[in-house]
Amino acid sequence: MAEKVNQQAYPSAPTHKQPSRDEESATLQSDQELRKKKRIKLGIYIAAFIVFQVIVITAFSLTVMRVKTPxxxxxxxxxxxxxxxxxxxxxxxxxxxxxxxxxxxxxxxxxxxxxxxxxxxxxxxxxxxxxxxxxxxxxxxxxxxxxxxxxxxxxxxxxxxxxxxxxxxxxxxxxxxxxxxxxxxxxxxxxxxxxxxxxxxxxxxxxxxxxxxxxxx
CATH class of the missing domain: 2.60.40 (Immunoglobulin-like)
Structure with a gap:
């Protein structure tokens, strides 16, 4: 009877379930997609900056740097x-x-x-x-x-x-x-x-x- 009481008072520690291969694959794929989205966003920012610079340089060349005959x-x-x-x-x-x-x-x-x-x-x-x-x-x-x-x-x-x-x-x-x-x-x-x-x-x-x-x- 004492053994049963001790068994109820001190339950055994739960076992941790290891992630399956499918879960690991899904997590890896999610990280890859996130990095891909960040790269795409960074590329868009760089392209927008380059276009802006080209517009500024072109406008500068056509106005300030354009030499007109007095x-x-x-x-x-x-x-x-x-x-x-x-x-x-x-x-x-x-x-x-x-x-x-x-x-x-x-x-x-x-x-x-x-x-x-x-x-x-x-x-x-x-x-x-x-x-x-x-x-x-x-x-x-x-x-x-x-x-x-x-x-x-x-x-x-x-x-x-x-x-x-x-x-x-x-x-x-x-x-x-x-x-x-x-x-x-x-x-x-x-x-x-x-x-x-x-x-x-x-x-x-x-x-x-x-x-x-x-x-x-």
Whole structure:
């Protein structure tokens, strides 16, 4: 009887069941799938980062690092002294003030050498003005005020007697202006690229009203 009581008071320790091969295989497979999902997720993150970098670099190249040709234009022309002849005695001697504007749309300065702006009538130079070397800053416009004198002294007799006489009779004298700036655009203080800025303007001068209708390409 005492033996039975002792057996009930001190039960035997439970035995641990060893996992079966199927359970081990399932656990291993689950770990492999988890690692595979982590690798896929990491690959997606890396691919997204690369795509983002490519977009940033492309946008940077197309905006900041893209070198544009600066533009040269004349500003408002103000007549100061106007002397003209007529159809019988065609001539002109005119002085005016204007601004040479160098517009730089680049993300870096444009440094240019000195040059001359030429003023012509029917392809013949009738006046010129010097543009000193200078710099148009980061996305800005450099303005140079100049005083110009033009006259018909250099025109051949055939031009003055026909075309010039007709224009003076009509009251509109048309001049043209040309200039070419040679310089370099500097980007990021490292990259330098040569750029030539050209000016081509037409200047119809209305003699009766002393108004200049300026058109620049």
């Amino acid at each position: 533009k040269v234009r004349l500003g408002t022309v103000t007549l100061q002294d106007v002397k003209t002849g007529n159809q019988t005695s065609p001539l002109f001697d005119i002085s005016f003030t204007t601004q040479v504007r160098i517009k730089n749309n680049n993300f870096g300065p444009y440094k240019y050498e000195s040059t001359n702006a030429m003023f012509t009538y029917q392809g013949v130079t009738v006046g010129q003005v010097s543009i000193p070397k200078g710099k148009a800053g980061f996305r800005s416009t450099k303005t140079v005020t100049v005083t110009v004198s033009v006259n018909s002294n250099a025109l051949p007799m055939s031009t003055t007697s026909s075309t010039l006489g007709s224009e003076l009779g009509a009251g509109v004298l048309t001049l043209n202006s040309h200039a070419k700036l040679s310089g370099k655009v500097e980007l990021m203080f490292v990259m330098k690229k040569k750029k030539a800025a050209k000016m081509n303007c037409t200047m119809p001068i209305h003699l009766s009203t002393k108004v200049v209708q300026l058109n620049c390409d």
